[in-house]
Amino acid sequence: MSDAIVVGAGPAGALLAYMLASRGVPVTLLERQTDFSREFRGEILMPSGIAAMHEAGLRPQFDALPNLPIGTAQLFRGERLVFTAPLDGLPVHPRVVPQPAMLEMIVAKASKFHGFKLERGVTVRDLIYEKDRVVGVHADTLEGPRDFRGDFVIACDGRTSVIRKRAALPQDRIMQGFDVVWGHVPGQFPDARTARGYIGSGHLLIMYPSPEGHTQIGWVIDKGTFGDIKKMGERWIDELAPHVSPDVRQYLAANKTGLAHPFLLDVICDRLREWTAPGLLLIGDAAHPMSPVGGQGINVALRDAVVTANHLGRALKMHSDEATLDFAARNIQAERWPEITTIQDMQQIGPRFLLSNSLLSRIIVSTPMIAFAKTFLASYIARRFDPFLNGATRVVTEL
Numbered sequence: 001m002s003d004a005i006v007v008g009a010g011p012a013g014a015l016l017a018y019m020l021a022s023r024g025v026p027v028t029l030l031e032r033q034t035d036f037s038r039e040f041r042g043e044i045l046m047p048s049g050i051a052a053m054h055e056a057g058l059r060p061q062f063d064a065l066p067n068l069p070i071g072t073a074q075l076f077r078g079e080r081l082v083f084t085a086p087l088d089g090l091p092v093h094p095r096v097v098p099q100p101a102m103l104e105m106i107v108a109k110a111s112k113f114h115g116f117k118l119e120r121g122v123t124v125r126d127l128i129y130e131k132d133r134v135v136g137v138h139a140d141t142l143e144g145p146r147d148f149r150g151d152f153v154i155a156c157d158g159r160t161s162v163i164r165k166r167a168a169l170p171q172d173r174i175m176q177g178f179d180v181v182w183g184h185v186p187g188q189f190p191d192a193r194t195a196r197g198y199i200g201s202g203h204l205l206i207m208y209p210s211p212e213g214h215t216q217i218g219w220v221i222d223k224g225t226f227g228d229i230k231k232m233g234e235r236w237i238d239e240l241a242p243h244v245s246p247d248v249r250q251y252l253a254a255n256k257t258g259l260a261h262p263f264l265l266d267v268i269c270d271r272l273r274e275w276t277a278p279g280l281l282l283i284g285d286a287a288h289p290m291s292p293v294g295g296q297g298i299n300v301a302l303r304d305a306v307v308t309a310n311h312l313g314r315a316l317k318m319h320s321d322e323a324t325l326d327f328a329a330r331n332i333q334a335e336r337w338p339e340i341t342t343i344q345d346m347q348q349i350g351p352r353f354l355l356s357n358s359l360l361s362r363i364i365v366s367t368p369m370i371a372f373a374k375t376f377l378a379s380y381i382a383r384r385f386d387p388f389l390n391g392a393t394r395v396v397t398e399l
């Protein structure tokens with residue numbers, strides 16, 4: 001049996017490590033944080049991500065996590081409600097699931113397997129090469145520097161991946177003109193089932209309830225202007241007040257102090273052209289940091305993990321030679337590429353219209369145009385954007 005080093009215990013790394021361990025592959029999962037609640041990351045799971053958790057064999061544990069199914073999505077243009085989409089008809093609802101609880105559950109399940117080891121507080125700094133092949137990583141641990149060696153390294157270290165930098169694989173960047181400011185406000189507004197979006201005049205605000213008893217707010221800003229927002233303290237809420245309906249305006253005004261420390265999502269949307277090098281594979285945000293449009297990052301990361309476990313799990317379990325392991329890694333990229341490129345390309349469409357203040361986009365997001373789309377184009381739009389809900393390719397567990 002060959003052993004794997006997985007770097008990063010986000011959705012991609014935690015699920016992959018669990019799936020490898022459940023197949024009897026010895027796996028060491030290295031995570032720089034000592035506690036999963038230290039960083040806010042996404043928490044909307046689409047049916048595609050939920051299906052991946054079920055495929056991984058974690059249905060009962062996942063379904064038992066604190067979660068809120070989103071039953072209704074409302075779209076406002078400024079003050080006016082222009083569209084309500086009941087999501088009750090969907091076979092599976094998008095779900096808000098706090099990531100810390102999900103990750104703790106996955107690693108707790110993984111730790112039931114003999115070959116699984118989670119090392120927290122370990123920050124990987126570099127790759128170890130032997131004869132041009134990756135054979136491990138150099139890391140800083142709470143006790144000092146340490147090397148971890150394995151037959152294959154899988155980098156799941158997220159959007160600022162140090163392994164991506166060290167491996168220097170060719171990369172394409174899709175330029176993004178916006179960032180997102182996140183904050184949360186006490187209470188679930190307007191209720192525990194409804195997500196809202198506010199568009200118009202180049203602005204966009206999204207809000208959704210969290211099972212942790214608050215409402216998450218995301219406000220889209222021009223790239224690079226977060227410094228100005230931070231200087232404003234809680235007064236940044238005054239900026240968005242003119243663009244929302246009166247009920248939200250009042251709700252935010254009453255809860256300003258909760259928003260005094262906003263958090264920046266510096267939006268990037270990149271993809272590595274090559275996800276692999278001898279002895280190494282990158283998946284999740286490490287290989288393809290996603291735009292936040294459509295809430296896709298967690299979902300595609302989980303789906304990467306399922307496909308990786310299919311190909312590499314088998315090869316590692318059979319103690320395959322280096323060429324076979326590298327071949328398996330290339331097949332993972334080949335299988336995931338169509339979905340990642342489809343979704344990243346779709347993610348560019350919305351901002352082009354919603355965030356521009358050009359005459360054309362003002363016409364496209366005008367109330368009569370939305371009413372026209374709602375009446376005549378609804379089924380086309382639902383089909384066109386279905387990959388945001390259900391993914392673009394079939395992802396199933398192969399044993």
Ligand SMILES: Cc1cc2nc3c(=O)[nH]c(=O)nc-3n(C[C@H](O)[C@H](O)[C@H](O)COP(=O)(O)OP(=O)(O)OC[C@H]3O[C@@H](n4cnc5c(N)ncnc54)[C@H](O)[C@@H]3O)c2cc1C
Nearest residue numbers: 008010011012032042043044124158284285295296297298
């Ligand atoms: C504010 C915000 C809101 C978001 N909202 C959504 C949403 O609603 N829906 C959605 O689908 N996606 C959302 N996303 C994106 C989503 O969180 C990511 O796409 C997803 O978490 C990617 O999973 P991953 O496992 O590839 O990487 P990550 O979740 O980033 O995990 C990487 C892990 O690696 C660890 N790590 C990093 N560097 C090292 C190192 N050198 N050594 C050891 N460990 C390391 C990190 O601590 C982390 O635990 C959001 C992201 C942010 C930041």
